[in-house]
Amino acid sequence: MKKKLLLLEDDIALNETVVDYFENLDYSVLSVYDGNSALDAIYENNFDLLLLDVNVPDINGFEILKSIREQDVTTPAIFITSLNSMIDLENGYESGCDDYIRKPFALKELKLRVETILKREFFHNDSNKIEIDASIYYDTANDLLSVGGDDIQLKNKEAKLLKLFLQNKDKLVTHEAIYATLWEYGEEISESALRTYIKNLRKYLGKEKIVSIKKLGYRFTTK
Known part of the structure; x- marks a missing residue:
């Protein structure tokens, strides 16, 4: 079964590049460009992993993830962002992300991070x-x-x-x-x-x- 990813990225060129790359790797990718669309997609679908840009229209990535974690949605998430301060990094992990990749990044690096997370069966749980x-x-x-x-x-x-x-x-x-x-x-x-x-x-x-x-x-x- 294809793994299903949600991509939230408002940069159209980067969005299309990431989608093409992962679809060529036989993933199913639903892409959106704003926070509201991302939230709708998360509640209407079962994703294996979320790829979330932070600075996007409507609701930023940190708030999206914080909101769904409060609703007990444990789908793993990777933030994709140009933010690079330690405070931003802390905010990302405190909101419930599993990983964090800074722009610009190599697509192969993102692929490796995605694969590493998807090898786990249960998320945000420290015990078997x-x-x-x-x-x-x-x-x-x-x-x-x-x-x-x-x-x-x-x-x-x-x-x-x-x-x-x-x-x-x-x-x-x-x-x-x-x-x-x-x-x-x-x-x-x-x-x-x-x-x-x-x-x-x-x-x-x-x-x-x-x-x-x-x-x-x-x-x-x-x-």
Whole structure:
């Protein structure tokens, strides 16, 4: 499945250059030129990584990232900016970014930074153990689910599905996104198998944790 990037950059020439470069590397890139459009895109799509210029029209990159972090959006982000003071650097990291690259930059350097971040599965989490609720934990390194002290070894596709839900808590995860995550290119997609994986996860986690959204997909809820 192609990794999906959001690019916020108001310099038209640089925007087009970055888009062309990453699309040639088989990424999917949605580009916008102002802060409001970036926020709309973030709330309407599931991105793997955000590339955010700081000085853009409407809302600057720092404020965008600070705002979405307050809404528990953990999508990793790299700031692309000409700002170079230590105060600017501190502001960038305090707003919740994962990396920071100064203009002008080599496209290959940006590529390496993107690839390094995307190798991680969970963001803004210092442990391999994810707390799902007071008595349920998920060990992401070993695909081991601990429920009330009992350990359950998840099967491959069950683990992929749970990771996808945990990366998109309280957000709609479409059937298309699930199919693209669970089945490799060329594999036959099985709706009945997906229903089985959902049934098993509900059995482990509680039926109320995974809400069916008719004809659209599912939502993993923390409410």
